[in-house]
Amino acid sequence: VQLLESGGGVVQPGGSLRLSCVTSGFNFSTYAMHWVRQAPGKGLKWVSIISSDGLNEYYADSVKGRFTISRDQSKDTLYLEMSSLKTDDTAMYYCARVSGGGSSNPDYWGQGTLVIVSS
């Protein structure tokens, strides 16, 4: 199982960014997926989850209406579209696979992609 995030970088407040998470080693279309972030020196914060079929999405209140999670089953890739970015969104963003079997917890994680929101 491998997950590789990309798309991070420096963006101005109010700007937009799209993160990608390319997966391999498992049947992507049968697993729900999370995005989790971690501000520098801070704890883990859950951001969003999408069901295996892409029909159900949930978001943390802090990003609701600004972030959109999606997936491309043909490319085994998870996305996070981020808009109206704030300095508080500065963080390492991890994608993680849901373990399945009725549980919603992440089991495998990527190494993260760093997003810096700064003027």
Added chain:
Amino acid sequence: SYELTQPPSVSVSPGQTATVTCSGDALTRKYAYWYQQKSGQAPVLVIYEDTKRPSGIPERFSGSSSGTVATLTINGAQMEDEADYYCYSTNSDSSSWMFGGGTKLTVL
């Protein structure tokens, strides 16, 4: 909003037992999961569904849950166990997922 509460830090000597707690009202109905995160690395699952240990995790790691408190126990903590530990769970209607604030374990 629903929260999971952990102590900010725990300190033990090598070979001693380390205990990290996580409190949340929904833990009476929802499982707790525990993650270990070492500096500069992605988190690693060390306990799932309150008490189960993934393959490859040392037997000194164990979990328990009673009422609104879940507990991670490391029997005979080693220097290599120094890390941040996070509990994870969901709210009562499974519409939101969260991590505890994290506990920094120091073994010295």
